[in-house]
Amino acid sequence: MEQRSNILKYKHLGIYTQNEHVVYMREDCHVCISEGFEALTRIRVANTTDSIVASLNVINSDILLPHEIGLSDAAAKKLKVFGNETLRVSHLEPIDSxxxxxxxxxxxxxxxxxxxxxxxxxxxxxxxxxxxxxxxxxxxxxxxxxxxxxxxxxxxxxSGKQLDWNRKIVVDKHCIGGLPGNRTTPIVVAIVAAYGLTMPKTSSRAITSPAGTADTMEVITNVALSSEEIEAVVEKEGGCFVWGGTAQLSPADDMLIKIEKALDIDSEGQLIASVLSKKAAAGSTHVVIDIPVGETAKVRSLATAQQLQEQLENVGNTVGLKVKVVITDGSQPVGRGIGPNLEAIDILSVLRNEERAPKDLKERALFLAGELLELSEEVEKDKGYENATQILESGKAYKKFEAICRAQGRFSRPLKASYSHEIRAGKTGELQRINNRKISKLAKLSGAPQSKSAGILLNVHLNDKIEKGQLLYTLFAESEGELNYALEYYENHDDIIAIE
Amino acid sequence: MEQRSNILKYKHLGIYTQNEHVVYMREDCHVCISEGFEALTRIRVANTTDSIVASLNVINSDILLPHEIGLSDAAAKKLKVFGNETLRVSHLEPIDSxxxxxxxxxxxxxxxxxxxxxxxxxxxxxxxxxxxxxxxxxxxxxxxxxxxxxxxxxxxxxSGKQLDWNRKIVVDKHCIGGLPGNRTTPIVVAIVAAYGLTMPKTSSRAITSPAGTADTMEVITNVALSSEEIEAVVEKEGGCFVWGGTAQLSPADDMLIKIEKALDIDSEGQLIASVLSKKAAAGSTHVVIDIPVGETAKVRSLATAQQLQEQLENVGNTVGLKVKVVITDGSQPVGRGIGPNLEAIDILSVLRNEERAPKDLKERALFLAGELLELSEEVEKDKGYENATQILESGKAYKKFEAICRAQGRFSRPLKASYSHEIRAGKTGELQRINNRKISKLAKLSGAPQSKSAGILLNVHLNDKIEKGQLLYTLFAESEGELNYALEYYENHDDIIAIE
The missing domain is CATH 1.20.970.10 (Transferase, Pyrimidine Nucleoside Phosphorylase; Chain C)
Incomplete structure (x- = not known):
């Protein structure tokens, strides 16, 4: 029995709720009244071609008329509603799953x-x-x-797209985050691709951190490439560093991660499924996963890291991935820069073998590249690091890096921010702790990653002997307001860097 | 450092989200941009006197201007914002709990x-x-x-108000729902109050059922009374039957129940805390809790009922409540009517000792009233039922019922609906099963509880011998559309009543 009375006219309200499907209807609309719909009722909304499920929010103002209906942006996009269509609403059959x-x-x-x-x-x-x-x-x-x-x-x-590169070996790496400045990926891609392996790297933008690999690489080259463009780059250069957001790989993961972020919990099971589903869907065959362990890293204990290691390797096997997990030191930031431009400067400096290049970032990148070369079985056991070092120090990696960037459409130089403030040691002593979470927060308050050149340039490392008045780090921002915002946080937190 | 730039002008959007606090801001508003706020970010919103926490929905249409801010109804109510005030938004400190x-x-x-x-x-x-x-x-x-x-x-x-009646014994009853038509409460209150005990009964409106006790009693009398009015009624008559919604007893419970309903799960722990916190906050001292067990009742197995029984009695003890749990048959609806008016007719018919009064409803009410009389220790063990019967059959209970209704402001007669449709047996046999959930759904589709006189009048019970063509039940509705809606459901579900 067609319920003609359940037809309402669509009005664009432009309400962005992330992924949640919300439907807006007037409380005095005849459908709400006759159907007994009330706030949070789950409703099926259909146009002529498709239907979706949405939660009701009830409107009691004139942003909608009684015969009109609105949808959250995610719901409108899913239903492909744009103009002045009419929509039909009905009671929802139970969602069996x-x-x-x-x-x-x-x-x-x-x-x-x-x-x-x-x-x-x-x-x-x-x-x-x-x-x-x-x-x-x-x-x-x-x-x-x-x-x-x-x-x-x-x-x-x-649940999503699955890429196929038509090659026997496709390598990838992943880091279970938490270390500011730990931007090894572009260096590893350059080394491994220069060696001749295929590494079509897709990366994320920052979710809670001051920079994701995609944010950092965007400073130097284009990262928002279409599938066809990515294929062309990888075909030509054997590697890429692009943003994975448009690829529709494991789309459920992106939706679950937003809720996990809101809850501020990491479910180990979801974490493993998240990492491995993205890698498998991207067509990888051999993956090195780095788990930094530290008091203020994402993984805080060796025991947790070892449990994750075992599960990642086991689950990897069952989905056809050869996974090697390496557990590394996560007690402090990596490199000097924290924030897109400052991290890009570090990367270029390592690739160019400059004197001032941060040694820790270089060593981590060489270690991971070496592990990948060995995992692929293209390089003998225990020869990975040596091979990686040779490729980096000979300049081959830099050449490959530049070639990939040019294939992605540009090769730009990172700029420094206009506003800066130096933070100096308040006393003499030894540097005992750097709080990864708080220094990330400081970088974010200064504007990173939205303001590309904002962030922190670290001048010190754990266990350094510090003199009172010595430069610890410099805050960079693109506006005075953002700089002040970061400074306010700095002034209220005396445990960002502990000197004792 | 006061951030003057974080001040926005309030605009009433009138969006009702149930209890959730949502804040609406334009994506191009300077605060969103400078603070890095994005959809679902949790934000603190303050006026001059108070502040709340809300989740951000980002607006990209002209329902808001860039310098304006909107709030969901629950958020506006909590912050007491009505007019053209300015509001200040800021980053949220972590919620420690x-x-x-x-x-x-x-x-x-x-x-x-x-x-x-x-x-x-x-x-x-x-x-x-x-x-x-x-x-x-x-x-x-x-x-x-x-x-x-x-x-x-x-x-x-x-977390909420706590009532104190200044009496040694205050009795109450509760039913772990699921049986359509099971409206014993008003009868029990009348009997127990006629005996001389104090029973200030607050009831809920329907959440998922075709009628709550408050919906049904509203047909006969006023149920939305102020605290002062309730006190006056109880002082005068010893009992009341009012809606508990305005009382602010255990307010967290109402918020949790809405989410449980959306999830369609019953957590035993939450269920027990929900029931007992409401009773204790209402000032009760002695409570009888009825757990009907049946395949399509809320509690489906005796084992679950017994576990609940033990936990309810134990937890009751620790919060100063004397709790007696009785486990009863939950295999079919109680009484004849399902829906506010039809249930009210049943209640009055039992209280008036009419010939046609549904025996099952009468027996259940007498049993529960007897248990309460015994639990209060005002009546000897095993004499509760006898005393209750005497009070009901002598007409004292009806007199008390009428007196309480008049004290609550009116004593009205329930009306029958204009539209009806008879459902007759398709074959001869024995009535094997009545699906409580599906018959409730049918009553709801016919308009109950919003349409007071809508619902179902049952003509048969379990194990009845049925002749083909015999009247099983009558559907009542206040409009032809609603009647058709219910009929459509009936036609698609042949297992509402099973005759074999």
């Missing part, structure tokens, strides 16, 4: 089919943030075993 | 202080729906032990 989420809440094991149904509905946008949060929470706290993580990973891979 | 939620996700035990901090922040509106969902999920699946449930209950009691 939620029964699996409820089963998981009651600690039952889920299988591939269950995860696949859940992930499919999530990608459809059928889950509200309330449902997504329940799914993440029910899977956190070590409640997924290796088989479940593996099934979740497979379901996430299947 | 979320660390307890994270601890619970990792299966750690929480103590009273932790629950108290969580519940206080929830009542403040500092939790987004994402956080509420994580808290509920982390507590579900039997993850709270009795001590934790008890501490959660105490925290919920402390």
């Amino acid at each position: 939620l029964s699996h989420v409820r089963a998981k809440i009651y600690n039952q094991k889920l299988d591939y089919t269950a995860f696949n149904e859940i992930i499919t509905d999530i990608v459809e946008g059928d889950y509200s943030n309330i449902h997504l949060s329940a799914f993440i929470t029910a899977c956190a706290g070590n409640r997924l075993d290796v088989t479940e993580i593996s099934d979740l990973t497979k379901a996430m891979i299947a | 979320l660390s307890h939620v994270r601890a619970k996700i990792y299966n750690q035990k929480l103590d009273y202080t932790a629950f108290n901090e969580i519940i206080t922040d929830i009542v403040e509106g500092d939790y987004s729906n994402i956080h509420l969902s994580a808290f509920i999920t982390a507590c579900a699946g039997n993850r709270l032990d009795v001590t934790e449930i008890s501490d959660l209950t105490k925290a919920m009691i402390a």
